[in-house]
Amino acid sequence: MRRTFLTFCATATALLALTPAFAQETAYPNKPIHVVFPYPAGSSLEVVGRLVSERASRILGQPIVFENKAGANGILGTTQVARAKPDGYTLALTTTSALLLNSLQRKDLPYDPVRSFTPVIAVADIPVGLIVSSRLPATDLRALVEQLKKQPGQPYASVGIGSFNHLLMEQFKAVAGVDMLHVPYQGAAPIIPELLSGRVDVTVLSVGSVLGQWKAGQVRVLAFMSDKRLASQPGVPTMTEVFPSFRPFGNWMGFVAPANTPEPIVRKLNAAFAQALQLPEVRKKIEEEQWRVMGGSPQDLARLISNDRPMVEAAIKAAGIQPE
Missing domain, CATH: 3.40.190.10 (Periplasmic binding protein-like II)
Incomplete structure (x- = not known):
């Protein structure tokens, strides 16, 4: 009897320890989400990003505040997200340039394209x-x-x-x-x-x-x-x-969160953005730009980053560009 009671107490203690984090994730989101776009206003990327974010906000039931944080070819805004709390309330709408090109051309970059972020979803391929x-x-x-x-x-x-x-x-x-x-x-x-x-x-x-x-x-x-x-x-x-020897690499944009963002939150964000990308008005806008709708899982975006990185690195070396 005593052993059963002690087992019950240990189980209850463990459940209580998990309750705050579990409650936080299941209640997510309970306040506005901020999306940082690391480039100036006025581009087609921004227009599409705002549209996708607005439609996803309806699905999530909370506003998504879209913010332009331009500077240093996308480094300022991307750094802000890399340093943000990994609670799902700060995201970046990023690009191949902001993540990969910067990381392979700057020695002092304050973020790593893989270690500093949690992929959420790819939005569009931009031919x-x-x-x-x-x-x-x-x-x-x-x-x-x-x-x-x-x-x-x-x-x-x-x-x-x-x-x-x-x-x-x-x-x-x-x-x-x-x-x-x-x-x-x-x-x-x-x-x-x-x-x-x-x-x-x-x-x-x-x-x-x-x-x-x-x-x-x-x-x-x-x-x-x-x-x-x-x-x-x-x-x-x-x-x-x-030219079969030509080695292209992707020109895409997608949403990422800070590293260590809890998986249940990432799944919820991915589901909302994926649903938004299937809306007729969103697909129409993306296709009008001659882009390809992407979507997929967080793992799909992670693979995209991983596969493109060596190809971008090879292109930089071939161009004779040295990291600064």
Whole structure:
């Protein structure tokens, strides 16, 4: 009898010890959730992120406050989330650039893309294309390569040194055997008028950012910098079809939480965002940008980060960029 009583007491004590944490997780969320977006206002990424967050807030029954925390190419906002309490009330809407590119180009980065975060869900894959001015005679990728070999040193535009499109263009140069001059700009916005005016003729950008000019015939998309054709643009080849040695890496955005966020909270967040991504108005907005809806489990996003990391690292080394 005494042994039974002691066993009961031990079990009850253990359950009482777990009760606060269990109650916190089952009651989650009971206050507003903050999503930090580490870039300036006005981008398509922000528009989609706000829409997904707003729809997820309805599912969770609590407001999701979407905050722009720009600075240092996404480092300031991402650091804020890495240092936040892992209770599910502070998340980041992050990107390949903020996580992987920064981590492989900065020695003093205050966060690690794997150890500092708990993946929640991937939102969208953002296809980028090799885009040329319609002034160029080249109407396909092989014709462009022939032209560039005859006229070495032609300029191409990127959104900055070490940026996603800079790395992809440097890899294109290597596999195609062409010599081009890199002209970095401060973001994508100034590149489009430069492309239309003829100051530069070649760039790599997200297709959604030049969709109007593409439809108007002012620019051409000669290839997607990927290994999978875009369903909405089936006539445009991928870079790997023309150059099998080209090694693309993802250009995606997704939600992450601070490391050690409890699994029940992560599951609840994942379920809400996954449900939001299936709403017709959300899918329509993402697909209008020529992006791919992703979704999936936290483990899917973790694998995406893990698989892309060595490919990004190889692209950085190939471009001759040294960590600072």
